[in-house]
Amino acid sequence: MIRAGLSRPVLSAMLFGAGAGMLAGLACGGGSGDDARPAVLAHIGHDVAAPAFATLHERAGALVAALEPLCAGPDATTLAAAQAAWSEERDAWSRVLPFGFGPLPPELNALDFWPVRVDTVETAVAGAPAAADAGYLGGLGVSAKGMPALEYLLWGEDPGAALTAFQSEDGARRCGYARALAVDIEARTDALATAWASEYADALATAGTGSAAYPSLKAGVDEVINKSIDACLTMVKGKLDNPLGNLSGAAEDPSLMESRFSGRTRADLQANLAGVWAVYHGADLDAPAAGISVLVAALDPALDERVRAQYARTVEVLVAVPEPLTEALVADRTAVQLARDELDTFRRLLKLDVASTLGVTLALSDNDGD
């Protein structure tokens, strides 16, 4: 009988051969070439992050340029032009919120320390040389510089206060300090844009295939999603819960709002959300998805739809809150709270549903102290 002739070694060899054959067959039918993650990370690095930082730097240059005429002849027109340039730069800055990794963290406080400590800024202005420069700024703490400090100088606490100050006897020193802040912002954003263009976009795009920063694709995806979640947490907790008094049980406090002097708190939040959305959907909102959405839709199309619906709902509710948010906070707290709640629902979708579906290892937020 044939069966009787099969010794144990022969049987083992047959089983081993069958196993190896099955494995080879499975491998032929299932290479990792259809993994969309490399393309998504490359898109986020090269088409979303790098251009966003390039814009940030470009607008910082425009801001420096806008301060020259202001300092040469401070009037309503030159001040309005400088304010407009600051707002443009602020919009670009708000859009890079989800890229709080790579080269950004060391520059974060120096670029965006808020709430502004008015006394610290005034002390820095009072002590500034006639032509403040990087050397003078280098000796100051982060609370005296960055975009929020410059915002304070360009708007002041009351309408008209900034122009009056720039036109005063000591206005030249004040404007020189403002210009030095803008130059500092320009230099820092230059470094960021260069780092992303020359190195970091590639680091993300090559995750798992030689990237020094990301040894695996999962590490790259984890980073991108965790930072988008962090960005949402910053919006909810740092930018809305704090002024709403939700964390302290105290009354609403508009002085804890971002961009409160320029009255563009809501605009910042909208730009933050747009930045996160660019990571999720992709750079071109009119084109098919090329960001994280591609990965989510492949595994759970219904979840992708829920994320899109919640994003739309969040934008709708946020836009419905009248600007300036500092006034709406007191006059229509319910509307601000509703915007906060919708943002939080969007955050939870990313943190729970999206992260779980994509197998993301969640990291604690870097800005838990906000």
Next chain:
Amino acid sequence: MSIRADDGHGALSRLLRALLAPVDAAGLHAFRIAFGLLMFAGTVRFAARGWIHQLYVDPTFHFHYWGFGWLAPLPEAGMIAVFVALGALSLLVAAGVCYRPAIALFFVLFTYVELLDKATYLNHYYFVSVVALLMIVLPLGRRVAVAPAWALWALRLQVGLVYFFAGLAKLRPDWLLHAQPLRLWLAARADFPLIGGLLRRPEAAHLMSWGGAAFDLSVPFLLLHPRTRPFAYAGVLVFHGLTGALFPAIGMFPWLMAAAALVFFPPDWPRRLWCRLSPRTCPMAPVLSASSFPARPLLLGLLALHFAVQLTLPLRRFAYPGDTAWTEEGYRFAWQVMLVEKVGSVVYRVRDPVSGRQRLVDPEPTLTAQQAKQMAFQPDMVLEYAHHIAAENPGAEVRADVFVTYNGRPAARLVDPDVDLAREVDGLGPRPWILPAPPRP
């Protein structure tokens, strides 16, 4: 006092005779050596990764097991000393030197560490504690050449129960019908060498789910039968090797189970292997006397109690209402292995009933990453942290907004948001404030 196994006839007597029969202790020694060396490696790994500080020195808050609220970590030097002692004791166990005091102290210290914080619970840490407890009564000293068969069977039963209950736990719709959570986990491993692309396919998750359940349920029996044992053990190596490679987070578990499953081989397997590899140095087999070891009623009673507990703990989940993989009631110490993918988010609402003022408390900043991750979906930990908040805010009402995703379901509330958790008492009974598991869409 002792009873002789030949005192009587019938099935019980035959069983007793079989259990008290002398067997070559070589297999038991191999198990002891493997266990000791793995524990040493595990202890060194634990320390090298900085986990002593990360898990037991740095945290300012710990999640306690019910009834063990009094247990606290030692100061830094003390915790380091505990782990140094664990490493040394592991080596003593491996060497079989001062065996019984060494394994007893190992059990005490290891279990102490595991009881310090619920957030660090792992099934294989529990397995180590249980096996170490069992090993205290096993005659595994290095001079023991012949041991009673019950020693081997006690280990086989312990290892078999782990597999069997792990398999039983997999007989649920999520695992069998929806291939969850493997479907989620495997999809994230699309860059796995050779078979990565395949892992993204739902069929792969279904195949591995059914295969995993069948493996767990059958492998103890297949390991017992001489004809199927070699193939079953090869299956053990492949199964644990694959899970170890796919899910590196399970750490030492694959090694531990691969070593533990060796107890199913004949008691003299190390000697036979040695003789096959090196016939010239083949050690002599011990003389197995015809007479049985005496039965010690106290020892047999303790073993019976141990296994009664081991049978009861995994089954206690059936006494709780609802889906216990969602409620986590009766979930620990029950071999519920790799059954859930959960991510949670917790925010507490703390209200002063006098002023009516309410504020939000995010627990994350005060917890380690591991604690924050675990407490976000485990109701008893949510409750304990609520009590912690209440203790810091006397008289305050503490409610929680807890949202959890569970095996691919949309995130849903885990805890009744209207219940004042500060007033809820922890215990072993069902927790009515846990909301039902969300249905699968």
